[in-house]
Amino acid sequence: MSGLTVGYLSIDKLDLEIKQSIGTLEEKKCHHYLLVTLLLSNAFAMEALPIYLDAIVPSFWAIIISVTAVLFFGEVIPQAVCTGPSQLIIARRLAPLIKFLMFSLGLVCYPISKVLDCVLGEHDITRFKNDQLKTLVQMHSKKALQELQIVQNENMGLSNLQTNIIAGAFDLRNTTIDQLITPYERVFSLSIDTILDKEVIDLIKLKGYSRIPVYYGEDHSFILGLLIVKSLIGLNVESPLSLRELSMKGQCLIKTPIYASPSATVGQMLNIFKEGSAHLAVVCQDPERLVDEANDLLEAIKQGRDQQVSVTSHQILGITTLEKIIEQIISMPILDEKDIEKRLRNPSGQFSMTIQDESNRDMQEMNELLNETNQNFISKENQKIFNAKFTQLFAQKLESQVKEDITQLGKRVSSLYEGDRDYKNIGMDPKFSQSLLDRDI
Incomplete structure (x- = not known):
């Protein structure tokens, strides 16, 4: 009876409603009535055992045997079995016995249960708030169960997609469109x-x-x-x-x-x-x-x-x-076929740009923006400074490039022809070539 007491009363009423919705078990009712019946039956059994043993064995052995039997066969083993994975199956198969005890002891147990209902209130179903349900869903995701190493098969736990959708639905009343x-x-x-x-x-x-x-x-x-x-x-x-x-x-x-x-x-x-x-x-x-x-x-x-x-x-x-x-x-995020540059919502409500297949168009737009910025910059008071610096840098670059070209040309001519005669044959004076290298451009 001790095992049945713990087993029956530890069954969550919400779990029973879930089972009822899929047609596997009826909902448990009369919590206090069941509690009084099982406790009274358990008290009868525990008190009757030492009295019976005292009649057939010495008192010392009656105490030893009754304590041992009650401990192992009346408490430890029944409670371990009745609260295990087969809890609902055992409760269903022993339901006729429980109904018989409730009917037999009804004259005593029913009035006591009503007094308990009035004083303590009826045993209600456990209800969760939105935040609690959201946390409960996240705890049952496959990722969370894998971290706890309790995933037994592929059907156990919710996928990330399921978890995100369910969690998002809980925020419908809390998130504002701003x-x-x-x-x-x-x-x-x-x-x-x-x-x-x-x-x-x-x-x-x-x-x-x-x-x-x-x-x-x-x-x-x-x-x-x-x-x-x-x-x-x-x-x-x-x-x-x-x-x-x-x-x-x-x-x-x-x-x-x-x-x-x-x-x-x-x-x-x-x-x-x-x-x-x-x-x-x-x-x-x-x-x-x-x-x-x-x-x-x-x-x-x-x-x-x-x-x-x-x-x-x-x-x-x-x-x-x-x-x-x-x-x-x-x-x-949701992407469609027209999303070339799609704006995506991060958790803070801001947006970022994702560039996909149109990189050339993006570069063209960037160049146009830079050109427009440069034009706006040059068209103001910095125009004179910009023009002066640009002219100076351009002249220096041109001078360096011309000198390098002349040097390369002279080396190539020197390697192909020897002496003043060969220079004259190609229409170039070696002194003139050297003078070009020494002249400031």
Whole structure:
């Protein structure tokens, strides 16, 4: 009975619910009722043994035999067996015996169990908080189990991918999108008055974005919509028009974006993106106000009217996308076929550039940037100093190069021809050659 007491009562109720969900065992109930029944049955057995032995052997031997039997056969061996790997199997097979004891001793055990329920409360299931569950999942990863050297087969433990996805899901309510935004000054956008000529279309193709923010005003103060790039398919670039004119004619699609607060969580943004209205959100301080402003502006543009914007640029912090939300959940970057220079989110929310297959284009852009920087540098007060130093260095280099060439030429001529006669045959005076070497250029 001691082994059954420890074995039954050490079974975790949460573990039983898990087993029940896969159909292997029923949930254990009446914790205190079971406890009182097993303890009472164990007390009867332990007290009856020395009384029975005292009737057939001397008292001294009765004590020795009863203590030894209770220690090994009533405590050590039963508890070791009933708490081992076959704990649930033993509990299931002995369930009829336990039910019989609970029924037989119910008149005594049931009232006591109810008193314990009222005083101590019912024995509830162990519940975990999000952080505890996240730690529990990480403890069951294959890597953690391998470090503990308890991996027995390939199916034991969670893979790194499973661990990352589950752990990322636990952070949905804690991570806010202000950690996932691209700053507004780094966002590629177009003005509502941008003329879509061939150069602009080529630039849009080069960027490879499917949605491009469209701003209103000369100071980029307000993003009024998202240009759906695929709506530009078939656009006639021979007679280019502005986005405003194309929107008025219905030849391009500019949708009202999703405006979100920086305090919104990843879970909230995922639910918003699931509605399908857009896969890009503008992060701003006052999203409700900007939604009304954007709707009014788009309506005014379609009607050919101008309207002033009352919002200021500091209210727009940046943008975030569905891709970044998914990257945060699965804790790994997502690359697609258009990612030539892909921006990747590190844990701190900053970004780094990864260069893949277009190294020539990267070098060309770098050279253009250096040329532009040099031009800006030379065009200011350093132009005179730069020109003077450049001229001096160029002259020194030219002088050194000419002297070296003349020396090499003289050596070659000397090795091929001997005497003044041979020099004259090739039209060169040896004295003239030597004078060139001694002359300052």
